[in-house]
Every structure is written in C-alpha cells, then in structure tokens.
Amino acid sequence: MTITLYNTATRSKQPLEPIEDGKVSMYVCGPTVYDRAHIGNARAVVVFDMLFRLLRHEYGAESVTYVRNFTDVDDKINARAAEEGRPISEITEETTQWFLDDMAAIGALEPNEMPRATAYVPHMVKMIEGLIEKGHAYAAEGHVLFKVRSYADYGKLSGRSVNDMIAGARVEVAPYKEDPMDFVLWKPSDADTPGWDSPWGRGRPGWHIECSAMAYELLGERFDIHGGGNDLTFPHHENEIAQSKCAGLDFANIWMHNEMLQVEGKKMSKSLGNFFTVRDLVDEQFGQDIPGEVVRFVLLSTHYRKPMDWTEAKAQDATKTLRKWAEQTREIEFDPLLVSQDAVDALSSDLNTPGAIAVLHRLSKKDDLVALKATGVFMGLLRPEVVDLSNMRGWVILERDPASEMIEDLIQARNEARENKDYAKADEIRNAFVAAGVLVKDNAEETTWTLAAEHDLSKLGALK
Structure with a gap:
C-alpha cells in the first residue's frame, strides 16, 4: 500500500517514500503552553494523530517516530506568570498536563517524543553559532538575527517574495536589524525573564530556532514529514526551512498543513x-x-x-x-x-x-x-x-428515551414507505416532522435528525 500526501513545498500530492526503508519519521509543531488548547489547536492534533495511526498500521508501531514539541519559553508564558505571581515553571507544568489530558480526551495517542524547548537551549545555541560562522546570522545589541537574504529560496514554501513580504507583511522594525525581514534567533533577557548564558549574553531563544534544533537532535539531518496548521506556513515554517538549510541540514521531505477552523x-x-x-x-x-x-x-x-x-x-x-x-x-x-x-x-x-x-x-x-x-x-x-x-x-448508555425512539421509528417507517413506493405515507411522515420541528437529513449512508430550537413532538402522536 502506497500512502500519498499533499506536499505544501511542491504544491502536489506525492507518494511517501521513507528515507530509511520501512521506517517513518514525523515532526509536528506543538503548543505554546500558556493556557488551555482550543478546538482549533485540537484539529491539528487530531489530523496528525490520524496520520500517526495510519503510519503505525502500515509500517508497525516500532517503525514510526513521531515528535511533537512543547514551547515552554515564550513571552505569553512570561506575561501570565507575572500576572499571576507564579513561577514560570509552575505555569508550564500545569498547562502542559492540561494539554496532554485534553488531547487524550479526544483520543489522541501520545507521540514517541515530546521535547520541551527549555531542555534544548544548548542545542539551539550551538546551531546559532554555526549560522553565524557560515555568514547566515549576526549578533547585534544582545540579539542574534538570521539574514533572510542569505537564503535564496526564502519564501518558496509560502509562495511569497521577500520584497512583497516587506511591503505587505507586519515585520518588526528594529535599529539593530540589517534588513527588516531578518528574524530573531536569540534575544536578551532581563532579571525577571527566563534566560540562559550564551556567547551573546544572558538571553533566550527566538521561537523559530527551537523546532529546527529539536528536529535535528531527535530525527537527524533529514526526516520524512513535517506538519502543522497552515497558519504556521509563514513565518514559522518558512524560517525553519531557511535556518535549517543554512545550517547544513536537508530537513523535511514532505510538508503538511491543515486548514483552519x-x-x-x-x-x-x-x-x-x-x-x-x-x-x-x-x-x-x-x-x-x-x-x-x-x-x-x-x-x-x-x-x-x-x-x-x-x-x-x-x-x-x-x-x-x-x-x-x-x-x-x-x-x-x-x-x-x-x-x-x-x-x-x-x-x-x-x-x-x-x-x-x-x-x-x-x-x-x-x-x-x-x-x-x-x-x-x-x-x-x-x-x-x-x-x-x-x-x-x-x-x-444507549437505552433510547421515548421521544428519540418514536422519531427513529418514524424515520424507519418513512424509509420503508419509500422503498415500497407508498409515497403518500412517506409524505405524511415528512410533513409531520416539519410541523413538529424535527429536522431530518438524508445522505447516501444514513438518515440523521436534530430538533429545531422551537419544536413540539406532540404533533407526531397521531402517526401510527
């Protein structure tokens, strides 16, 4: 069985051809754990959980590696911790468990690896140092920024040109930037903000570098699938590709994105x-x-x-x-x-x-x-x-209440009348449903029903 997937990078469906024969690797961008996950977040989790299940079915559970990260260093987390007067670690421990519990409630399997960004800061620092050495990044006023124009294919994933992005996108203008499109790899931290020692002073990583570093450490220079919501296509995934390629990594073969909710x-x-x-x-x-x-x-x-x-x-x-x-x-x-x-x-x-x-x-x-x-x-x-x-x-608990039983029995009677070409009986039941506020929907597989906001099931009582 060949699995075909739509690759955002090529704008086409293509067969999944694992890099390592018989084994599949997948990285999906996970949550920033500052609050409860909403149902839009849940869509991405369920989509890639279903893909995970399919891959396990086809290749065997032991042959699939699924990584989904937790962003546990972020300005939103810092703001909540300051507002509530609680340690940042306490906030992230609580919200991470909320996420796991809520995703389990909707049937999501836990990935093989669930790395936390804070555990991989040294790996990010090392990757940033390599980008500076290769001329793709520069330090300025305690920050390190990626040189977007040093990567010729920047914008290819999202289908944008750099000049168009500068004209139409919201970019952070800062005096320490060489180019408005350059993005932050490292930024300074004050005494009240989480920080780590680095060659550029005490600070913390930018958002984009964490996924590149964690994907490399857990899946290697090249892996099969990278996933996430389509709101991540730009700038997050575009930036991931740029910094990873410039760091000498092949990175992901197939990029998958789910639509919004x-x-x-x-x-x-x-x-x-x-x-x-x-x-x-x-x-x-x-x-x-x-x-x-x-x-x-x-x-x-x-x-x-x-x-x-x-x-x-x-x-x-x-x-x-x-x-x-x-x-x-x-x-x-x-x-x-x-x-x-x-x-x-x-x-x-x-x-x-x-x-x-x-x-x-x-x-x-x-x-x-x-x-x-x-x-x-x-x-x-x-x-x-x-x-x-x-x-x-x-x-x-599937013992039906009397009203539901009556409606479902009438639906069955109507369907049988249709099959027997007793259209008068079928129309009588249909008209009674309309009068009673029972909204019936037929499709190729089955008939379903719901109740209108204003309904009166007593109007079904005369039907036999």
Whole structure:
C-alpha cells in the first residue's frame, strides 16, 4: 500500500517514500503552553494523530517516530506568570498536563517524543553559532538575527517574495536589524525573564530556532514529514526551512498543513462568544459534556486541507452516529487485524478521513460489525473494550428515551414507505416532522435528525 500526501513545498500530492526503508519519521509543531488548547489547536492534533495511526498500521508501531514539541519559553508564558505571581515553571507544568489530558480526551495517542524547548537551549545555541560562522546570522545589541537574504529560496514554501513580504507583511522594525525581514534567533533577557548564558549574553531563544534544533537532535539531518496548521506556513515554517538549510541540514521531505477552523460559520473569537477550549466541550462542569469521540468525529469529518466549520448540528449528528455504532458493536471483541482495507485505502489517499468515515457508515449499514469495531477503534472513534451498558454513564448508555425512539421509528417507517413506493405515507411522515420541528437529513449512508430550537413532538402522536 502506497500512502500519498499533499506536499505544501511542491504544491502536489506525492507518494511517501521513507528515507530509511520501512521506517517513518514525523515532526509536528506543538503548543505554546500558556493556557488551555482550543478546538482549533485540537484539529491539528487530531489530523496528525490520524496520520500517526495510519503510519503505525502500515509500517508497525516500532517503525514510526513521531515528535511533537512543547514551547515552554515564550513571552505569553512570561506575561501570565507575572500576572499571576507564579513561577514560570509552575505555569508550564500545569498547562502542559492540561494539554496532554485534553488531547487524550479526544483520543489522541501520545507521540514517541515530546521535547520541551527549555531542555534544548544548548542545542539551539550551538546551531546559532554555526549560522553565524557560515555568514547566515549576526549578533547585534544582545540579539542574534538570521539574514533572510542569505537564503535564496526564502519564501518558496509560502509562495511569497521577500520584497512583497516587506511591503505587505507586519515585520518588526528594529535599529539593530540589517534588513527588516531578518528574524530573531536569540534575544536578551532581563532579571525577571527566563534566560540562559550564551556567547551573546544572558538571553533566550527566538521561537523559530527551537523546532529546527529539536528536529535535528531527535530525527537527524533529514526526516520524512513535517506538519502543522497552515497558519504556521509563514513565518514559522518558512524560517525553519531557511535556518535549517543554512545550517547544513536537508530537513523535511514532505510538508503538511491543515486548514483552519470556524465556529458556526464565523472565525473563532472570544469577542464573538464562539471561542471554545477542548475542556469547555468535554467537561460537564462547563455545561456541555460532549464526548471526546464526538469532538474527534466532527474534526475528522472534513478533509484536513479544507476549512472546517464546528457547529452544534454536526456535534448532534456525530453523537447519534456514534451512539448507533457503539450500540451495534458493544458486545463485539476488538480485533486489530480486521481493520477495513477500504478505510485504510481512503486514509492512504492524502488522509481522506471523510472517505474513511463513509466506509464506517457502509459497514454499519451492512452489519459488518467486526470490521466496524476494528476500524472504529483504529480511527479513535470507538472504544476497544466490550461495553457493559449497565455500568456506563453518559452518551454510551444507549437505552433510547421515548421521544428519540418514536422519531427513529418514524424515520424507519418513512424509509420503508419509500422503498415500497407508498409515497403518500412517506409524505405524511415528512410533513409531520416539519410541523413538529424535527429536522431530518438524508445522505447516501444514513438518515440523521436534530430538533429545531422551537419544536413540539406532540404533533407526531397521531402517526401510527
């Protein structure tokens, strides 16, 4: 099986051809740990977790190395520590664990390596020294800056020219810069800011250098896949490539970027009241208590290279689907060898998660429950254990309430009427749904439903 992936660097899909035969290496830019992860952050985690799962399935778990870093030195972290009067290390320990707990709640496996930037500062200093020696960086007023124009291919990843970037981008203008586009590799620290000794005085690394240094230390001069959200394409990944190439590294073969996420058709923003952290969604104390599997399902239901819209309706549809699948497979033993090849084929074609979900719908419809269980677990959407409903709480308790049972029975009756060409009966049920405020949606795989904000299910009572 050949896995093909879209390479941002070449603007094309290409087969994954591991540098080392039979082994795959992947680096994904991780969080800056100053607060809770929001659902936009979670999309990147789930996308690359699904790729990690696919690579493990194809090459074997022992043959895949997945690195995702933690940025634990940053001005936002410094600001929060100052505001709360707490040590920076205490802030980052707490927020790092928040991140791990929240990502586990939505089914993300832990990467093989999760380096923290603060543990690799000496490696960053060494890389910066090498860039200065080669004429690609310079020290000025306690700072070290990378000479952007010393790298001829700068802008190739993002498709921008340096001159256009200077004209249209927000660049930091500083008197110590030789060129407005030069970016910081090292900056000075005052007495209240974390700092390390260096040839340029006490200071701390810039953001971009950390990933180059950690990727090199953990994956070597060249590795297979580098991933992250498309908001990182410029400047972060553009800068990573420049400094790494100029340091003498081949760096990544394939660059993958996931698109951004909206909420109910709008950009996520605290001012709009549509900003949600993962913990907001999955923790009942915030009033939602959406199962992690549901969050994951919604995030995987749109292809990673397309913008996605988180909506309440999608979450409701996902909940109903997963309830059905959990009920169908609750007594089925999980066999990892019986994952559907059709689903694997879909995922192998540039991580087509909507196609793989469509396969799950087909398996459910055909009552191929062993494959449904194996594939659902493989994708992180079903639990591997046999479920004892009597001992479970929450969404996996699948005894239906009377109203849901009535609606689903009527949907089945309507579908049977359609198959029997009893269109009068089908129309009667459809009209009753409209009057009652039951919003029914048909697709190729199944029929789903949600309730309108204003609904009156008593209007369904006359139907037999």
